[in-house]
Amino acid sequence: xxxxxxxxxxxxxxxxxxxxxxxxxxxxxxxxxxxxxxxxxxxxxxxxxxxxxxxxxxxxxxxxxxxxxxxxxxxxxxxxxxxxxxxxxxxxxxxxxxxxxxxxxxxxxxxxxxxxxxxxxxxxxxxxxxxxxxxxxxxxxxxxxxxxxxxxxxxxxxxxxxxxxxxxxxxxxxxxxxxxxxxxxxxxxxxxxxxxxxxxxxxxxxxxxxxxxxxxxxxxxxxxxxxxxxxxxxxxxxxxxxxxxxxxxxxxxxxx
Numbered sequence: 109x110x111x112x113x114x115x116x117x118x119x120x121x122x123x124x125x126x127x128x129x130x131x132x133x134x135x136x137x138x139x140x141x142x143x144x145x146x147x148x149x150x151x152x153x154x155x156x157x158x159x160x161x162x163x164x165x166x167x168x169x170x171x172x173x174x175x176x177x178x179x180x181x182x183x184x185x186x187x188x189x190x191x192x193x194x195x196x197x198x199x200x201x202x203x204x205x206x207x208x209x210x211x212x213x214x215x216x217x218x219x220x221x222x223x224x225x226x227x228x229x230x231x232x233x234x235x236x237x238x239x240x241x242x243x244x245x246x247x248x249x250x251x252x253x254x255x256x257x258x259x260x261x262x263x264x265x266x267x268x269x270x271x272x273x274x275x276x277x278x279x280x281x282x283x284x285x286x287x288x289x290x291x292x293x294x295x296x297x298x299x300x301x302x303x304x305x306x307x308x309x310x311x312x313x314x315x316x317x318x319x320x321x322x323x324x325x326x327x328x329x330x331x332x333x334x335x336x337x338x339x340x341x342x343x344x345x346x347x348x349x350x351x352x353x354x355x356x357x358x359x360x361x362x363x364x
Contacts, residue, residue, distance in 0.1 A: 127254075128201045129344070130154045130193075132182060132243060133211030135162040138262065138317055141337035142208055142344075147175035149345060151206065154197060156182035184211050184239025194246040203253035206344050209243060210262045212236045212290070220283040229286035236290035241297060256309045258344050261298050263314040263355065267291025270363035295355055295364060302353030311350040315340045316357040 129146050133139040134155035143153045147170055155170075155177055157163035163179035170177045178200075182193040197204060213235045217228035244259065251257040266288045271277040282288070298314040305312065317336040339358055343350070355362045 127151045127205040128154065128197075128203060129206035129208065130156055130180075130197065130204055130247065131208040131210055132156040132184065132240075134208075135159065135166045138336045138340075139208075139210040140166055141334050142210060142340055143177060144170060144173075144175065145334075145337050145341045146206070146344065147177055149341070152201075153177045155179045156193065156211070158183040182211075182243065184235050184243060187242055190239075190242050190246045194250065197247075197250060201250075204247055204250035205254040205257055207244065207247050207251060207257070207259045208262070208340060208344060209240045209260070209294075210340075211239070212262065214284075214287055218284045218286040221285045224285045229289070232286035232290050233293065236287070237293040237297070240294060244297070244301065251310055252308070254309070256348075257311070258346070258350070259301070259310065259312045260340050260344050261294050261312070261314045262340060263294050263298070263316050264288075264291045265316045265357060265362055267293075267295050267314075267316075268355070268363055298355065299353055299364075305352070311346070311352040313343050313350075313352070314355040314362075315343055316355070316362055 129151045131139050131143045131146070131153060134143045135157035140155070143155050143166070147153045153176070155163045155166050157166070157179070158181070160179060160181040163181065167177045167179045180193045180196055181189055183189045213232060215228040215232050217225035218232060240261065251259065265271055265279055266282055266284065267290075268279070269292060271279045272288060274280055295314050298312050302312040317339055339356070343356065355364055
């Protein structure tokens with residue numbers, strides 16, 4: 109079951125025109141900022157996280173700002189939790205207008221192809237790609253109930269085969285076979301899902317938020333989490349002009 113905002117248990121977005129969003133990995137970092145900015149735009153946000161307590165704490169933080177949200181436990185490595193989250197959202201809301209696949213991991217044992225731990229690569233792929241695929245599949249029936257659903261996959265320029273293969277690219281030397289491959293696979297999900305959903309009002313986009321200072325990057329980077337959340341939110345909120353099957357960053361289109 110979802111945890112509603114304390115003292116706000118009369119909110120039932122399914123009875124209004126309020127859009128409903130699920131953001132995975134939303135208890136901190138870019139995910140929490142995406143949730144905050146969506147809530148500020150009038151979207152009712154469901155914060156997904158592996159740790160229900162941390163998600164509930166994030167919901168309480170948003171509530172103190174007057175922002176409507178709920179928490180749901182969802183672990184990308186636990187299909188039972190994904191199914192339970194989908195069932196809970198179905199019972200509470202009946203639809204989903206926005207899915208932001210933000211959750212992802214890195215691994216200290218990742219590295220160049222000749223040195224990376226295969227176990228680490230497997231862990232990264234299972235979470236960043238297979239887990240995201242499982243979440244997307246579970247939420248698709250809910251997204252189909254929306255008049256104009258949006259799916260944003262949080263990718264990275266490190267997932268671009270073109271940039272990985274270009275000696276002039278700043279990403280050329282960033283050889284993390286597990287992480288980079290997981291984001292390339294996530295981009296394949298965007299491409300194929302966009303084609304599968306062609307003719308429907310569901311738009312699927314890969315968004316590279318940039319190099320953001322979060323736990324994932326060891327707080328290295330050029331952007332704050334608030335700044336990094338702006339582009340994904342912009343694409344989530346795009347209207348009828350939204351084009352499905354794109355890979356974008358702040359400067360424009362990213363090559364696949």
